[in-house]
Amino acid sequence: MNLVILTTIELAAVTTLLLLLLGTPLAWWLARSRSGWKEIVGALTALPLVLPPTVIGFYVLIALGPQSPLMTLLHPFGIRTLAFTFSGLVIGSLFYSLPFAVQPLRTAFEAIGSRPLEIAATMGAGPVDRFFHVAVPLARRGFLSAAILVFAHTIGEFGVVLMIGGAIPGKTEVLSTRIYQLVESLQFAEAHAIAGGMVVFAFVALLSLLLVERRIAGVRP
Amino acid sequence: MSIAVRLDARISADFSLDIDIAIPAQGVTALLGPSGSGKTSVLRALAGLDRHPGTIRFGETLWQDHETFVPPHRRHVGYVFQGAGLLPHLTVRQNLSFAIARAPEGPFALDDIIVRTGIGALLDRSPDRLSGGESQRAGIARALMSQPHLLLMDEPLSGLDREARAALLGALEDLLGDIAIPVVYVTHDIEEAARLAVQSIRLQAGRVAP
Numbered sequence: 379m380n381l382v383i384l385t386t387i388e389l390a391a392v393t394t395l396l397l398l399l400l401g402t403p404l405a406w407w408l409a410r411s412r413s414g415w416k417e418i419v420g421a422l423t424a425l426p427l428v429l430p431p432t433v434i435g436f437y438v439l440i441a442l443g444p445q446s447p448l449m450t451l452l453h454p455f456g457i458r459t460l461a462f463t464f465s466g467l468v469i470g471s472l473f474y475s476l477p478f479a480v481q482p483l484r485t486a487f488e489a490i491g492s493r494p495l496e497i498a499a500t501m502g503a504g505p506v507d508r509f510f511h512v513a514v515p516l517a518r519r520g521f522l523s524a525a526i527l528v529f530a531h532t533i534g535e536f537g538v539v540l541m542i543g544g545a546i547p548g549k550t551e552v553l554s555t556r557i558y559q560l561v562e563s564l565q566f567a568e569a570h571a572i573a574g575g576m577v578v579f580a581f582v583a584l585l586s587l588l589l590v591e592r593r594i595a596g597v598r599p
Numbered sequence: 600m601s602i603a604v605r606l607d608a609r610i611s612a613d614f615s616l617d618i619d620i621a622i623p624a625q626g627v628t629a630l631l632g633p634s635g636s637g638k639t640s641v642l643r644a645l646a647g648l649d650r651h652p653g654t655i656r657f658g659e660t661l662w663q664d665h666e667t668f669v670p671p672h673r674r675h676v677g678y679v680f681q682g683a684g685l686l687p688h689l690t691v692r693q694n695l696s697f698a699i700a701r702a703p704e705g706p707f708a709l710d711d712i713i714v715r716t717g718i719g720a721l722l723d724r725s726p727d728r729l730s731g732g733e734s735q736r737a738g739i740a741r742a743l744m745s746q747p748h749l750l751l752m753d754e755p756l757s758g759l760d761r762e763a764r765a766a767l768l769g770a771l772e773d774l775l776g777d778i779a780i781p782v783v784y785v786t787h788d789i790e791e792a793a794r795l796a797v798q799s800i801r802l803q804a805g806r807v808a809p
Contacts, residue, residue: 494686496648499671500678501745502701507672511697515688 386552389464389539390532393471397528398521400472401479405520406509408480409487420484427477435541438470442542462544467552470542471532478527486520487513522590530583533576600624600658602749602781606644608651616640616651616805624658627775627782629792632802638785639681641802642751645783646678647671657749675703677747681754684738685726691737692722698744705746706779715774716740732763736770750782756791771795 408420426434441448442460449459460466490513498512514521536554543550545559553572560569602622609615616637622628630638643649647662648671655663662669678684685694695709713719716736726734735755742750755771756764768791775782775795786792792799801808 493680493683494688496671497678497680497684497686497741498697499648500646500676500742501698502672502675503697504670504672507701512686512688 381548382551382553382556385464385548385550386533386554389467389471389552390529392468393475393532394525394528396468396472397475397479398525401476401483401524405480405483406487406513408484423480424477426474431474431535431537432541434473435470435538438466438473438538439542442466442469461542462546462550464543464549467539467543467550470538471535474535474538475528475531478531479524482520482523482527483517484520486517486523490516519591523587526583526587526590530580534580602645602658602783603654603656604641604645605655606641606651606653608640608653610637610640610651610805614805618802618805618807620800620807622781622783622800623798624781626797627778627784627795629796629799630783630785630802631787631789631792631799632808633787635804636802637805638787638802639753640805642678642753642783642785645749646676646751647674648678675745675748677742677745677750679735679739679742679750679752679755681757683726683734685729685734685741687726690723690725691718691729691741694726694737694741695722695744698741702744702746707743707746709744712740712743715770717770730763731759732767735759735767739771739774748780750778750780752782752784754785754787756786756788768794 404419404423408416408423439461440446443449444459444461449457452458460469494512494516495508498508503511533552534554536558539545539550539552540555540558543552543555545551545555553576557569557572557576560566560572601624603620604622605619606616608617614635614637618637618641620641630641632638640649640651644651644653644663645655647669650663650668652665653663654661654665657674660669661667662674685691686697689697695713699709713722716739718733718736718740721729721733721737724733726737729737739752739755756767759767772794775784784792784796
């Protein structure tokens with residue numbers, strides 16, 4: 379049981395970290411670009427919100443299978459497949475939770491407006507300097523929201539992890555798939571314990587999200 | 600030496616800019632004109648905040664032509680914005696430090712500027728705790744602490760009540776009277792221009808008024 383909890387938390391933590399790194403430049407581009415591709419990329423980014431998780435899981439599973447062109451590229455490095463591995467789960471989760479990182483970050487970057495960046499530019503701050511010392515601190519709310527949302531959403535995923543991970547105990551089994559198996563084998567008492575715990579966790583996560591937004595909105599330097 | 604600005608740009612459907620001016624590279628030059636005459640567009644182009652077709656030269660230095668464009672952070676200009684001109688996540692003191700950390704050597708001394716802009720008591724305040732006049736003073740100090748080679752001011756007195764306006768106008772007279780760098784001062788108020796500027800250029804509908 380502890381192993382399942384550990385795998386779940388590890389998956390959520392790794393996904394959160396990677397998505398903050400990958401989602402930030404994407405969200406920045408979506409917030410600042412005037413390119414005509416912007417809305418197309420924006421819609422693609424939001425796709426996981428409306429797609430059935432099994433569809434994401436299906437495509438990722440195929441892409442990670444030994445016959446896929448992507449995996450063929452990795453064969454020389456001794457990697458035959460990432461299906462049914464923890465790395466595969468992480469890749470699936472990245473797609474599944476992508477909008478939950480990009481949306482709050484994009485909104486936060488857009489809310490900054492151009493004035494603070496222009497002020498910084500006239501003070502001699504170049505683009506990278508402006509990003510790290512003006513945009514990031516002004517968007518801190520967005521970063522916290524994104525982190526909480528991605529973490530909670532990854533803990534709650536089921537379809538994707540079942541498709542890609544196959545719920546192998548100790549490797550790819552997470553809480554949501556454990557509940558499913560407990561119910562299948564009619565172990566309702568244990569299922570209750572986990573399900574209840576997840577309801578409490580989700581509530582605490584959302585409550586802290588609201589409190590964080592409230593608190594930071596009022597904070598002054 | 601002068602600052603040569605030649606811009607020929609269609610900015611929106613009903614506004615185009617067609618000017619060719621030489622601003623003396625010393626003293627205060629007022630850029631006068633009614634709202635919508637293109638004053639702020641010229642100022643933003645000078646700072647490099649917008650890029651319109653044309654040529655801008657600061658003395659010997661080419662800032663912009665059809666292939667060159669020096670970005671704002673390399674132009675060493677100070678810009679006093681209309682309204683909020685401070686980084687909102689930093690205190691007044693931190694705003695000044697932000698400027699100083701990125702500034703070259705220059706003629707403006709921190710203590711002197713703090714006294715002359717009268718912001719000594721405001722240093723630890725957050726920008727959203729400043730009145731319009733206080734915010735404008737801090738914005739001017741912040742712009743000068745970048746040790747600019749050119750100071751650009753966009754209607755610094757607009758939106759202030761009568762009292763704050765009179766006080767800031769007095770401070771500006773003192774500050775700009777013996778300033779070591781050229782200043783371009785955008786305003787629609789002729790009286791203000793007369794008190795602060797040595798020369799003025801009038802704009803009308805995107806062109807230099809005859």
